[in-house]
Amino acid sequence: MKDFRILNSRAPRIDAFDKVTGKAIFVDDIKRPNMLYGAILHSPLAHAKILNIDTSTAEKLPGVKKVVTSKEAGNVRWGVSPARYDENIFCIDKVKYVGDEIAAVAAVDLETAREAVELIKVDYEELPIVLDGLKAMDEGKPQIHPKYPRNTSAEVHWHFGDIEKGRAESDYIRTDSLSSKMQDAAFMEPQSMIAEYDQNGYLTLTSSTQAPHYVQRTLAMALKIPLHKVRVIKPYVGGGFGPKAACSTAELATCLLAIQTGKPVKLIFEREQVFLHSRARHQFFHKMTTGVKKDGTLMFLDHEAILDGGAYTSFGIATVYYAASLLGGPYRLKNMKYDGYRVITNKPACGAQRGHGAVIARACFEMQLDRIARELKLDPIELRLKNVMSTGEVTCNELNMSSLGMRECLEAVRDKSGWQDKRKRSEKGKGIGASCGFFVSGAGYPIYRSTTFHCTIVTKLNDVGGTVTVYSGSAEIGQGSDTMLAMITAEVLGIPLDAVHVLSGDTELTVDLGAYSSRTTLMTGNAAKEAAEDLKRKILEVIADKMDVSIDSLDFKDGLLYVDGGVGDIGELRREYRKEHLGFKDLPSETHLTFLEASRLAFLEKGSLVGTGKYKPPPLGGSFKGATVGTSPAFGCSAQIAEVQVDRETGNITVNKVTGAHDCGFAINRTQVEGQMQGSISMGLGEALMEEIKYDSCGRIVNANLAEYKIPTSLDMPELDAIIVESNEPNGPFGAKEVGEGAIMPTIPAIINAVYDATDLEVDELPLTPERIRSYIKKQKNNS
Amino acid sequence: MKKHITLNVNGKDHELLVEDNRLLVDVIREDLHLTGTKKGCGIGDCGVCTVLMDGVPTFSCLVLAIQASGSEIVTIEGISDGNDLHPLQQAFIDHGAVQCGFCTSGMILSSLALLNKNPSPTEKDIRKALSGNLCRCTGYQKIVDAVLAAAEIMRAEG
């Protein structure tokens, strides 16, 4: 392993100081002069025609500056994917879910804005409601969208290889099902935004977003403002996890209010609105039929899935593909068939959430593998090791495993957790289960058709020398991307970490598709590496010329210049630096010339020095329909082992420990990688055991708060052992690839499999609440 | 209808004129411009608005400003001295206990109250003390590590 000065360390985050002192500024901490406050009118009904909207009383309320409806917003269609632009800013002729946005108000304070919203009168004509995702496609069901007959907004039919051949060659075939519920990302910072529109028609939105770039494009398109007159800035963001990766109605409405009033408008979601508006995890219904040879070799997978995604498509068109494409690995599978349906119902819309459509699908498949293992009398890990792909192999759906440390991850968790011994024990109620998973390290293609670079970086040397600033449109949302950019830049330039500043999250800086599909380390990291190398070369060119040596003999390390590995003849250069610093005390006096001096001299010679970098993946994947979804320049993979205790009388499951290993290619920052693993496991544990959005028969969310929508507390999380595996990804900067989403893949199935080990229960519905476990136990008793 | 109150925040008295229905969290953030205390749910479920009120971790989103008159309030801004951080803050940085940072202020203050009461907490004690402060990013492991480390340092410093 190369001797890195900064990379692969446990360097503290560059923004941690601001966060622990309360200095870090989030959207709601920002105030502008003459700022107005926005509030939104939501539909109380799940499905109804809008007959009339009367805003006259609301407009007359003192302190109200503007009320807007579809009259002002117009009828431009927008959404996430151009293939499915199915939303307007405000409902025009009908509402499609409880919470659907009808109007917005800007007023001098929040109290007035909220009061005005209550004064808007809307006349509805009710329509029959469709709530059951499994029945939404049935004949005779009311059609919610004019564009989607049978309430199906996307349909996928894939067939790779030949499953009939696979079926014929299988010794054992079984079918299993797993369904889940709609879930929420439950980040701690609710969506928050401030919109400003200046005298020249330039719109600026400051928003708690993960994807300033996509938000910028949607604002421009839906509000009909030229793209170059729209700027989106993200300050510190309190978590994203997917729902913040696309533009929202609230952002559009807030901008519209700013345009109409000419004043800054702030809008902050209450927690209930986070549940109503976040496009979070779909509800999945998976049915998988898998065939194996009696030695455990996988022969085929026949997979059917229905995704209930609520009232609009959002990311759903990608979700329905992800639900199948990432089953092509990490095991060798030649024959895979998939029929997937993304349906529309009268519920809040769903989009992308950590791991996207692959999470529940992975859970179903890994759950099935354990049942196969039991039938074949094989150790579940042995079964997996038998089928695991190797680096360089390509899946049946043309995903290239350019690096795949899956075997290493499995062996690491098996050995660290004491798997063999724990499986032999039979303590009442205790169980241990394993699982694998993997995810893209950045989507291979942007959401809209374009040949754009996925990210660009500009790294500028401070004109006085000594420090550099990395300009990036990328989105630090807590995952540590700013620190990653600083570390890569510092390593390449050979300077201390605190000599690198990062300015990010602003569309005016550079292009970056945003923090989604776990792309930032590989993609933006690559661009940053290129920019740093470019800048370094420009600085060293000047020094090489001045010293009359070859540029290849020069390098920086720890902020010092090395000439052929030594000090070199730097007297002249130092004198030049000192000449323009008369009167300064504490000038550099190290034996080596410092980066400070060298870079300043470079400026004096060339003027402002800038390095640029860019990244775009090569064309990836096959040429079949939907082939782009699931492609990536690399795939991060993960294995986890969960140890549980089941109380058979109450059904309560306690997870006592999770041992996880994740192949991130190369850990830019070891602490950060572990943190992402542990955070992923906590979200997976919550989704496995306690998270579900509950609806009543009117389509209203019953538990739109953090007391009744349960995410794990510190008492619910067990000890988490995080092991880093490094397979050295050729397409990643220094071999690095993702960890942010791959590490959630094994968690739910590891817990399901541990429960299976403890109780022999074959579950088919998530979350595994105590009551659900009890009903499985009772069914088991009745069957025996 | 406004009332005159005196809020003692981070050792300093502030004379304020506030409506009866103003919440402590809003007065701290808007009137005193101390934005380190965050708002996450408004109804006492998440803990990001935690402040210390007479040493007791309290969600400022469910306390009226007038109820806090006469109490000593400590926010995240009040536990460090310039660039000299409290051992808890330093430990959070050193142990990777911070990701998005939104829960951090509340976590640190709840931890501080625990360590003031119990200088040698077990991991279970820490998890229980922090069970009202939700975090979605870290999975809590490194937060617990940081509090254990800070406790050790604080015991050594006496």
Add this chain to the structure above:
Amino acid sequence: MVLPRFEVIEPKTISEVCIELARLKNSNVRLLAGGTDLFVDIRKKILPEHLPRCSGCPPESNDPQVPMKPPEFLISLSRINELKGIYVDESTISIGAMTTITELTESDIIGKYLGALAQGADSLGSPLVRNRGTIGGNIANARPAADTFIPAVALEGTICVSSSDGNREIPADSFAEGPGQTVLKKNEFITHLIFEKYRNKYGSAYQKLANRKALEISTISVGAFLLLSDDLKGIEKARIALGAVGPTPILATNAMNYLQGKEHAESIFNEASKLAAKDAKPITDHRSSREYRLEMVEVITKRVLDFALKRALKRN
């Protein structure tokens, strides 16, 4: 979160509260204790009221529930010292209504004499909720799952209330009439709770069943109190209170009568637990089904009885 406009009155004594409640008898007044339930209750709603009916409303529903008018006045009880404090004398333990849930968990007196209440308090919400919530508020709110109310019923507590008409005492088990409804008159408020102090041969316990380990409202809960005979073999008195299985805390009288006078044994406790399930009247709601709740009453009652017995035997 946006609160409606109201005026807050901050009396300093119990008699001032009585006077204010009498003075404002024709106004919309609510008492403010910890505020953890009240503010959440009265906050401005995000969604407009559900219209008279929609096609999804169940036929027997009473939508729209008439929205509660927000209060014009709040009487804050937090500056009244007379309402604070835990006191013990020869025969009684007295707990001020404004005692916080955390203070209950930290009190040696509660831990020693009222174990079920200490456990109930400890399982309530989260540390932040416990630091702010009060026993008076928790009981006045009269939720059938309230974590101090169920133990108070099991421990045969008495709720002492005051008004301008005088004082009266109400047994905890007849305090609630429905979810959120109590026998309190409009001008009355809780000042303290009284419990009988036993010397020895007693034990109590409380357990709540939920999914995650903090910030939960019970699926069901059970509080039990046992007073043993002099030879420690017989049950002189048994009280079992069930939470979240009826519109109010349920006293499992069938189970209690069964246990009275018997010698404790595994089979006796099993039978009592079955009887407790018969006393329960749970419904199905978004948290849980009726069937599961009935099953769990039996399971948890058994566990709580075992725990209470263990404590009674230890305390000798």
